[in-house]
Amino acid sequence: MLQEVIETKLHEAFEPEYLKVVNESYMHNVPPGSESHFKVIVVSDKFDGLRLIGRHREVNKVLADELANHIHALSMHTYTQAEWKAQNESAPDSPMCMGGSK
Structure with a gap:
């Protein structure tokens, strides 16, 4: 299962205080499952001292194979512990897909 691969790779690379991987494919015009x-x-x-673009580059490196071969879209929310607490430990919701038949 791709979601588990993503979770494992991110956990090993970043040793996160918090990690959530959400399959949002159901929100798009793709086959069920x-x-x-x-x-x-x-x-x-590990994000301390990195700007947003640097954090995203690091995630992209870790998931390079998945991005090249399996993932069509990846929404990233990367925080330091202080930023996460300032965000009330929440990230923005993703919008529903406006393309295709959805």
């Missing part, structure tokens, strides 16, 4: 659209929330000390 698809694993093509994901949202990840990663809270890690």
Whole structure:
């Protein structure tokens, strides 16, 4: 299952305080059971001192194979522990897909 692979890789790379991987494929015009659209929330000390683009590059490196071969879209929310607490330990909801038949 692709979601489990993503969770394992992110956990090993970032040792997060909080990690959530959500399969949002159901929100898009894809066959039932698809694993093509994901949202990840990663809270890690390893993001300290990195700007947002640097954090996203690090996630992209970790998931390079999945992004090249399986994932169509990846929404990333990357926080330090202080930022996560300032966000009231929540990330924004993803919008519903406006394309296709949805």
